[in-house]
Amino acid sequence: MKTRTLIATTLISGLLAVGAIANADSSFGHKGGHGKYSQMTEAEKSERMEKRLNRMAKKLGLSEEQKTQMRSLKQNRRNEIKPLRNEQRAIRKEIRQLDPNASDYAAKLADAANRQAEITRQMIIAKGNQRQQMATILTPEQLAKKKEMRAKRRAKFHKKMHRKHHRKQQES
Secondary structure (H helix, E strand, O other), X not given: OHHHHHHHHHHHHHHHHHHHHHHHHHHOOOOOOOOOHHHOOHHHHHXXXXXXXXXXXXXXXXXXXXXXXXXHHHHHHXXXXXXXXXXHHHHHHHHHHOOOOOOOHHHHHHHHHHHHHHHHHHHHHHHHHHHHHHHHHOOHHHHHHHHHHXXXXXXXXXXXXXHHHHHHHHHO
């Protein structure tokens, strides 16, 4: 009986240690955020934005003036959003570091949630302003084409997610 308990305890301890090591290794050197974008340099992000802008310009048939205006609009939004995203990260980190046993935990958590909500509100307004400015740059035909392209992209994404979900259900 004691031998089984000892073996089970050793096995569980070993699994927990391996899990901790694997978790530590996977986050080693990780800058935070999700995916490749968070690990890109500013130059790579600018290059990516330029490629996306060129692709959009080609599909929508943008003039050089429209392309310049769109580049400026996107760059301004990026500069406006970046400090807000950094502040959001700082607030999330602050929330993770809060002591749930502290007497003022609920008040600090509520304060952080309110600050996070305000930043989200500012980001939504910035996105809305960008859409409004984009509507002044693009012609009605270009706006309609952009809307159609977005609908196709969303449909493709949902189809992909449906297949992925369906595959997971078949595997289980």
